[in-house]
Amino acid sequence: MDTIEQIRIIPMERRHVPHLARLEKLCFAEPWSEKALEEELDNPQAVFLAAESLHGEVLGYAGMHDILGEGYIDNIAVFPQARGSGIGSALVKALCSYGADKGLAFITLEVRPSNVPALALYQKFGFQEKGRRRNFYRRPAEDALILTKHFPGNNRPAGEERKRDG
Ligand SMILES: CC(C)(COP(=O)(O)OP(=O)(O)OC[C@H]1O[C@@H](n2cnc3c(N)ncnc32)[C@H](O)[C@@H]1OP(=O)(O)O)[C@@H](O)C(=O)NCCC(=O)NCCS
Numbered sequence: 001m002d003t004i005e006q007i008r009i010i011p012m013e014r015r016h017v018p019h020l021a022r023l024e025k026l027c028f029a030e031p032w033s034e035k036a037l038e039e040e041l042d043n044p045q046a047v048f049l050a051a052e053s054l055h056g057e058v059l060g061y062a063g064m065h066d067i068l069g070e071g072y073i074d075n076i077a078v079f080p081q082a083r084g085s086g087i088g089s090a091l092v093k094a095l096c097s098y099g100a101d102k103g104l105a106f107i108t109l110e111v112r113p114s115n116v117p118a119l120a121l122y123q124k125f126g127f128q129e130k131g132r133r134r135n136f137y138r139r140p141a142e143d144a145l146i147l148t149k150h151f152p153g154n155n156r157p158a159g160e161e162r163k164r165d166g
Pocket residue numbers: 027075076077078079082083084085086087088089090110111112115116117118120121124
């Protein structure tokens with residue numbers, strides 16, 4: 001495995017898509033398909049990033065939508081053999097840098113309360129628990145915690161997250 005110094009975070013490209021669809025299947029009960037990922041390549045609201053080694057090996061990815069100055073993270077995933085070496089952190093850091101640079105009011109996401117590594121990752125970057133969606137997940141059924149990171153300097157009042165129906 002390459003070390004964290006030897007990876008780069010770049011915008012998702014078409015060549016990443018089959019690898020990321022495989023990663024989705026590895027990680028999630030309801031994985032995004034190749035088609036769904038590919039559609040994000042042409043979506044101006046999509047901020048989808050890939051982590052790859054300097055040799056071009058795809059190691060992970062993060063997907064967010066920038067909707068009217070609010071960031072909604074869809075997914076973050078790292079291939080199992082590459083976990084624990086800072087790639088997830090590099091991806092979240094890149095999304096937070098995007099949020100700071102673009103003046104997002106906040107970035108928010110849902111996460112399973114049982115997902116200890118993901119919770120630790122988000123908390124490390126200042127995401128805070130703001131609520132819970134009952135029975136949000138299936139296979140297995142579980143609530144979702146809503147975690148949000150606000151960006152100081154933006155004058156939008158806290159707690160104005162767009163209501164989602166997901
Ligand atoms: C969550 C995930 C993306 C983390 O990626 P990663 O590359 O392993 O993350 P990092 O190596 O940058 O670790 C980030 C922090 O997470 C925490 N962490 C990582 N692995 C952990 C583990 N097994 N147990 C507890 N905490 C862990 C640590 O706090 C770590 O920070 P530190 O090393 O500075 O202490 C990865 O575990 C993953 O792909 N999981 C499956 C998909 C998923 O659940 N995605 C989240 C959906 S909301």
